[in-house]
Amino acid sequence: MGKQISTRRKALQWSQGQLAEKVALAPDTISRFERGVTVPSLSKLQELAEVLNLRISDLFSEGSSSPSDQVETVLAWMRPLEPEERAFVLDLVKRTCDYMQQKRGLACAHEAPGSASATK
Known part of the structure; x- marks a missing residue:
């Protein structure tokens, strides 16, 4: 669980302090969760999941x-x-996906909805 909290926090480009502030905890508590030293209560776990936009x-x-x-x-x-x-x-x-598909000999994917190329 700690690794998932850490990974998601970093993906959001938040410090431990920023996450701690959002869930009313001390930064060292977030650090302990991420290292697996301690686990959050069920209510705090729900709050962490919501703030991190996870289940x-x-x-x-x-x-x-x-x-x-x-x-x-x-x-x-x-x-x-x-x-x-x-x-x-x-x-x-x-462009990267198109390149990789061409390299493998696959047809290019359709344009993404709302992309500049798709609306031309």
Whole structure:
């Protein structure tokens, strides 16, 4: 559970202090959770999950390779970006995916809804 808290916190680019402030705990308490020294109460676990935009079950899972979980991670990274920066990242991801598909001999994926290319 601690690794999941740490991973998600870092994906959101929050310090332990910032997460602690959001859930009314001391930063050293977050550190103890992340290191597995102690575990949060059920009510605090629910609060952590909500603040981290996760389900409680996500906190108990090992890293996930499911596309929906990966999308959530990328979404957390992109949230603090300005709209122009998010557009740049999306374009970069699209170009990278197209390149990888072409390299493997696959047809390019359809344009993402709302992308600049899709609206032309």
